[in-house]
Structures are given as C-alpha cells and as structure tokens.
Amino acid sequence: MxxxxxxxxxxxxxxxxxxxxxxxxxxxxxxxxxxxxxxxxxxxxxxxxxxxxxxxxxxxxxxxxxxxxxxxxxxxxxxxxxxxxxxxxxxxxxxxxxxxxxxxxxxxxxxxxxxxxxxxxxxxxxxxxxxxxxxxxxxxxxxxxxxxxxxxxxxxxxxxxxxxxxxxxxxxxxxxxxxxxxxxxxxxxxxxxxxxxxxxxxxxxxxxxxxxxxxxxxxxxxxxxxNDYLQQAVEIGHELTGKLKASEVLDLFIQKVSATLEVDYAYLLDVIDDKEQLEILRQTEKGQLYKTKIEPLKKNQGISGTVWASQKSVLYHQRSDWETLAEGYMPSDIESVICVPIIRNNQVVAVLFLGSIRKRAFEKFQLMTVDILCSYFAVAIENARNHEKTKRESEHCALTGLYNYRYFEKSLSYAFHSVVMKKEQPLSLIMIDLDHFKQVNDSYGHQSGNQILKEVGERLTQMFHHLGTVARFGGEEFVVYLPSFNKKEALEIAEQFREELATTPFKLYTDLSEVRKELSVFVTASIGVATAPFDADDALTLIRHADRALYTGAKQAGRNRVAGYVK
Structure with a gap:
C-alpha cells in the first residue's frame, strides 16, 4: 500500500x-x-x-x-x-x-x-x-x-x-x-x-x-x-515428478513453495560435499527469482548450516528467536523463519530456508507440509538428474563428450525438415576423417590416440559450437552440420579448420617406450562438404554425399584437403 x-x-x-x-x-x-x-x-x-x-x-x-x-x-x-x-x-x-x-x-x-x-x-x-x-x-x-x-x-x-x-x-x-x-x-x-x-x-x-x-x-x-495444504503438497509432488530436467524441478519447487506458504523470501541451498559447504541453488525475494551471489555457509554456520548439521527442521516466529544464530546473508526485514533439511538416503543433500516479514507467519502444520514437499523434491531432483545422466550417456560419446551418431542422425533429420523444408534455407554438412590415424595408434599407443580424438573434439567444439552441431561419426570420423550455411561458406570454414588442425601440434606422451617422453604430433584431416537442397533431398542422402566428397574428392586426391560434393 x-x-x-x-x-x-x-x-x-x-x-x-x-x-x-x-x-x-x-x-x-x-x-x-x-x-x-x-x-x-x-x-x-x-x-x-x-x-x-x-x-x-x-x-x-x-x-x-x-x-x-x-x-x-x-x-x-x-x-x-x-x-x-x-x-x-x-x-x-x-x-x-x-x-x-x-x-x-x-x-x-x-x-x-x-x-x-x-x-x-x-x-x-x-x-x-x-x-x-x-x-x-x-x-x-x-x-x-x-x-x-x-x-x-x-x-x-x-x-x-x-x-x-x-x-x-x-x-x-x-x-x-x-x-x-x-x-x-x-x-x-x-x-x-x-x-x-x-x-x-x-x-x-x-x-x-x-x-x-x-x-x-x-x-x-x-x-x-x-488437509488443503496436504492436498496442495500432493499436487506439487506430482508436478515435480513429472519434470525430467533438473533445472525445471528446481524452478518449479522454489516457486510452488513460495506461493503455497506465501513467503517473502525463499532460498534453496545445495550441499557441496567435496567443499563441505552450502551454496545457493535458487532464491526468490518478494516473488521474484534472483541470482544474487551469496557467500557459502559451512556446517553449523548460520541457521541453514545448523539445520544441515542437526538434520532437524526449525520454526521461528519472530526475529528475536533466531537473531543470535544468523550468519552470512540475511534480509533485514525477515521475522518468521522455516528452515528444513532435504534428506535423501539418510544424507542431507540440500537445505530450504523460508522467511516472512510477518511475525508468527507460519504454523506447525505448515512446517509439516514443507517437510513433505522437501521429500517429494528430493525424489524428483534425483530422478531428473538420473534421467539427464542417462539421456546424456545415450546421446554423447563417452570419450570426446560430443554427440554420437544416434543423436546426430535424429538432430540432422529435424534440422533438415525445419531449415530446408520449412524455411527454404541451405543446410551444409561437413564430414571430417583424420588421415593415417592407424599409424598414430601404432606409433604412440591407443591412449595417445584417444587423447588426440578428444582434443580434436574440443577444437571442433571451439570453432563450431555456436554455428551448428558437432558429433563423432565413428572411429576417427567427425561430422558437423551448419544451418543456413551455403556451400561456399561451408567450404571456407572447413578449410579454416583443416588448416588450424594441420598446423597446430598435439602434445602427447608416448606410451610404447620404456621412458615416457613428451612429443609434438601433427595430424591432418580429409574433409567432405555437401549442401542441401542442392546436393540432397533428405538427411541421409546429405550424409552419403558428404562422405562421397570426403573419399573421392579429398582422400583419393592426396588427403589433407577439403572437397565439395560434385554431382
């Protein structure tokens, strides 16, 4: 007012x-x-x-x-x-x-x-x-x-x-x-x-x-x-378990808790085991999501640190009840406080802190409701993280961290439909094959070969991640698709990558000799480029024509070069 x-x-x-x-x-x-x-x-x-x-x-x-x-x-x-x-x-x-x-x-x-x-x-x-x-x-x-x-x-x-x-x-x-x-x-x-x-x-x-x-x-x-609060808790629990992304679970949880209890401040703090401290995950103040940098708390430090250590919830009705315990960041107008440990497998994984500017704003049954919500949240966030982990493992190459062929094929089909068919724009595909890579493995060992593959993935990501999608096609082959790139632009950027790869050595340690020595190894690549809709009418044909350009236009022509598909 x-x-x-x-x-x-x-x-x-x-x-x-x-x-x-x-x-x-x-x-x-x-x-x-x-x-x-x-x-x-x-x-x-x-x-x-x-x-x-x-x-x-x-x-x-x-x-x-x-x-x-x-x-x-x-x-x-x-x-x-x-x-x-x-x-x-x-x-x-x-x-x-x-x-x-x-x-x-x-x-x-x-x-x-x-x-x-x-x-x-x-x-x-x-x-x-x-x-x-x-x-x-x-x-x-x-x-x-x-x-x-x-x-x-x-x-x-x-x-x-x-x-x-x-x-x-x-x-x-x-x-x-x-x-x-x-x-x-x-x-x-x-x-x-x-x-x-x-x-x-x-x-x-x-x-x-x-x-x-x-x-x-x-x-x-x-x-x-x-009963009303319990019903709301059940409904929120169902919503939480329906989310498959951890970020969505976090946002929904902090928003729903804040709205259900009509709190003025809400902070969700994550337990970082290796640092033994609480770090802010999400925060809302007066109904708005914030990303303020808040200093981490140690165990037994402040209200949240004490709750982490004791694994017990607390409810304070006014500022004088908790003022001596407070440490670190704390809004000056908070009166009532609820602080609850979020426990999973008998371990505190996070702490939820809720504050109101009104005295005696919370009742005991609301503390019980928050406990229930935190139990739902603990299950939902673990399920979401497991789903993301499983999804990532199924879509990414374990060695390079790039997308695998299974994901790339689906992504390319979708991009082909949306970019080429709907927007009527070009879509270029770059296929990269490392030259004489078997000799690298035979000379320096498979561990060194894996290190090169991993670093090639990093170099590709550095150059192309903001332009398109990079994937490991298989073995020593990589592939990139670039929406809205015509063939000339794709050939130019492919040539930039080929030159950077050929002139920048890889730092390796030989695994095959008795004494490990640091080596500088140069690796080249043959690259094929095809562009839709001029070179192909569908995604699989685009891959096949880029592969053909690689082998007939680059490999057979002497390697370490870029070639475009020619009908």
Whole structure:
C-alpha cells in the first residue's frame, strides 16, 4: 500500500473517531449507569474478537451478537466503544508489526463508520433502544443489519480501489457476511431480552455456547487448512515428478513453495560435499527469482548450516528467536523463519530456508507440509538428474563428450525438415576423417590416440559450437552440420579448420617406450562438404554425399584437403 493511502486513513481516523464519539455521546448517551455490567460486555467483546471464524482465507468476526445487544441495552455510544475495544484488543493480541501499523486506523475506521451509520439507520426507521415488545424491533433490526452489511462492503470496495486490488462488488465474502448476520442477530436480540430478565448473566450463559461453537469451528477450519495444504503438497509432488530436467524441478519447487506458504523470501541451498559447504541453488525475494551471489555457509554456520548439521527442521516466529544464530546473508526485514533439511538416503543433500516479514507467519502444520514437499523434491531432483545422466550417456560419446551418431542422425533429420523444408534455407554438412590415424595408434599407443580424438573434439567444439552441431561419426570420423550455411561458406570454414588442425601440434606422451617422453604430433584431416537442397533431398542422402566428397574428392586426391560434393 502506498504511503499516501496509509496517510489518508490515518488522517481520516484521527478526525472521524473523536468526532463520532463526541456526537454520539451528546445525542445518544448511555441509558444506564456504568458498572460491572459494561465490564462484562467489554471483556467478552475482546475475548470474542480473539476467535474469528476463518473462511477461505478471510476472518469473520462474530462480535455482532454482542455489539447489537449492547446497542439495544446501552445505546449507540456504548456499542461503538465495545466494538472499538474488541478491534484494538484483537490487533494488539496479534502483535501487528510496525510496518503494518496502518491496520489499526483502517480497521477502527471501518467498524466505526459501520456502527455509526447502522445505528443512524436504526433510529431513522423509528427504532428505539431499551425494553420494548419484540415486534417493535423487527423492522429496525432488519434495517440495521442491512445497513451494517452494505456500509461494510462499500468501505471494503473503497479500500480495494485505493489499494489497487481487484474485488467483486458482491462476492463470496459478502454472502458469508450475510449468512453470519442471519445467524448472530437473533442471538443479539435474545441476549437483549435475557439480559433484561436476569441481568449480565445472560451474556455469560449465551457467550459460553457461542464460544464453544466457534472453538469447534476453528478446530474444523484448522483441520480443513491442514488437509488443503496436504492436498496442495500432493499436487506439487506430482508436478515435480513429472519434470525430467533438473533445472525445471528446481524452478518449479522454489516457486510452488513460495506461493503455497506465501513467503517473502525463499532460498534453496545445495550441499557441496567435496567443499563441505552450502551454496545457493535458487532464491526468490518478494516473488521474484534472483541470482544474487551469496557467500557459502559451512556446517553449523548460520541457521541453514545448523539445520544441515542437526538434520532437524526449525520454526521461528519472530526475529528475536533466531537473531543470535544468523550468519552470512540475511534480509533485514525477515521475522518468521522455516528452515528444513532435504534428506535423501539418510544424507542431507540440500537445505530450504523460508522467511516472512510477518511475525508468527507460519504454523506447525505448515512446517509439516514443507517437510513433505522437501521429500517429494528430493525424489524428483534425483530422478531428473538420473534421467539427464542417462539421456546424456545415450546421446554423447563417452570419450570426446560430443554427440554420437544416434543423436546426430535424429538432430540432422529435424534440422533438415525445419531449415530446408520449412524455411527454404541451405543446410551444409561437413564430414571430417583424420588421415593415417592407424599409424598414430601404432606409433604412440591407443591412449595417445584417444587423447588426440578428444582434443580434436574440443577444437571442433571451439570453432563450431555456436554455428551448428558437432558429433563423432565413428572411429576417427567427425561430422558437423551448419544451418543456413551455403556451400561456399561451408567450404571456407572447413578449410579454416583443416588448416588450424594441420598446423597446430598435439602434445602427447608416448606410451610404447620404456621412458615416457613428451612429443609434438601433427595430424591432418580429409574433409567432405555437401549442401542441401542442392546436393540432397533428405538427411541421409546429405550424409552419403558428404562422405562421397570426403573419399573421392579429398582422400583419393592426396588427403589433407577439403572437397565439395560434385554431382
């Protein structure tokens, strides 16, 4: 909320509250003497306000049965005081942080205006307070109840507009408010007449069953919240296990946890075993993904390091609970903290840190939910990494790290279709075969030969990785396809590579002599080039024609040269 809006509510409250209290005291003073009767109303009002009914994330106060009873007995001035005392009592008990201090004037102002205008509506239709036949109360009570709901809704709509928050004119909240009014206003009238008959004990006799009913509703509501969180955890778990990339699992996990618990800060830290430290994997702050460089933590260092060492989750309700433990990076406005170890095979593999700027933002069942989510995450990330490892091994050459022929063939077919068929652009294929490579193996050993193959792969990657796709075709053969390269461009870049390969020696150690010696070995290559759609109508034909150019145009012509396919 903007500072201007907060200032508006503070000013409006400071002007309206004393004005309304003075006016109501002058025109509608209490009809009986003050005494312990009023103390019962005030005390019970504060107690009742401590037990709101939460429905779909919104708190509904059940103060109406008590406040309207006070209005009928003591008039408008006392009713306003009872409601204001209840609201301030509730906000104080909930320990509203200083940053949210504007909630005091906003809530006070809303209930003040609602009480005042509802009371005036009651008087306007001929309603009077004090003992009277019940039939005289029916129409004024209906008007009072309707005014109460309408004025409250109008105030909330004004607040939403100033806060730039979307809110329906008559949504579910209004419906629940109406249902609650139909339930509690009859209790208020009962309290009024029973109080006339037996005195303040009427409030106690009616208050006890109402508070017990509300308590049961709160227990039920808490159970529903737990079930809802567990259901969300199961759904998130299914989403996580459906991801096959580790990066997708990490992003989804941190986003879902942040949204589910409505946290302001979330940090996922990875356990680096060889360094014995925690390093940041993902972080969100105020709903945004960040890549801030955060210093690693050692075991037993800070909250996360302590959780790593103890393998136990922690829940802190306010800054003073954990301030002495904090080390390293920590946002200055965090209050509530949840920190959970992510365990796999009895080992901590990561730590999740969640923070909120609100005190007592988290409950114990939410800690249980995070534990469950972390278990799902541990399984999902391991499965994703295993899948990526298996996929990489099936698509890459173990020696050079380049793509293998199996992957290359599929990739080339897809590229041929998308580049040549759809975009109608050229696609060039370069096939490379190392010259006399058997002699290298026979002279220097297969280990040295493997080292050359590996380095050739590195040189190819360095030159072509940003231009196309490089693969090991088999044995000492390599292949590269270059989208959008015509034959002239492909021949030129192939010649650059051939020259670089022929003039840059490989540093080897001989494995066949008794004494290992460092050697400088020169290796050349014969290269064939073919370009679609001019040289081939499909991917396999393109490979075959590049291979033909290599052997007829380069190998048979003396090796160490580049040749293009000729029909």
């Amino acid at each position: 903007k500072k201007e809006v907060k200032a508006f509510f503070w000013i409006a409250w400071l002007i309206t509250l004393p004005t309304v209290l003075f006016y109501t005291y002058q025109h509608y003073p209490p009809t009986i003497e003050y005494g312990w009767n009023l103390m019962v109303f005030f005390s019970l009002g504060i107690i009742v306000s401590m037990f709101p009914i939460t429905i779909q994330g919104r708190d509904f106060f059940i103060i109406q049965w008590l406040s309207f009873g006070a209005f009928l007995l003591y008039d408008l001035y006392i009713e306003i005081l009872v409601v204001q005392a209840s609201i301030f009592g509730l906000l104080l008990i909930r320990r509203i942080p200083r940053k949210e201090a504007h909630r005091y004037p906003i809530n006070s102002l809303m209930f003040l205006i609602v009480s005042f205008l509802s009371g005036l509506s009651f008087y306007a239709v001929g309603g009077v307070t004090g003992p009277q036949p019940i039939q005289h109360l029916i129409i004024p009570t209906i008007v009072y109840m309707a005014s109460n709901m309408i004025v409250s809704q109008l105030f909330l709509l004004l607040y939403a507009k100033l806060s730039k928050v979307q809110m329906p004119v008559f949504g579910r909240d209004f419906l629940w408010e109406a249902v609650g009014s139909l339930f509690f206003y009859p209790f208020a009238i009962t309290t009024f007449y029973l109080h006339i008959a037996i005195g303040p004990w009427a409030i106690v006799l009616l208050g006890i069953p109402i508070l017990l009913a509300v308590g049961l509703l709160q227990i039920y509501n808490t159970t529903e919240k737990v």
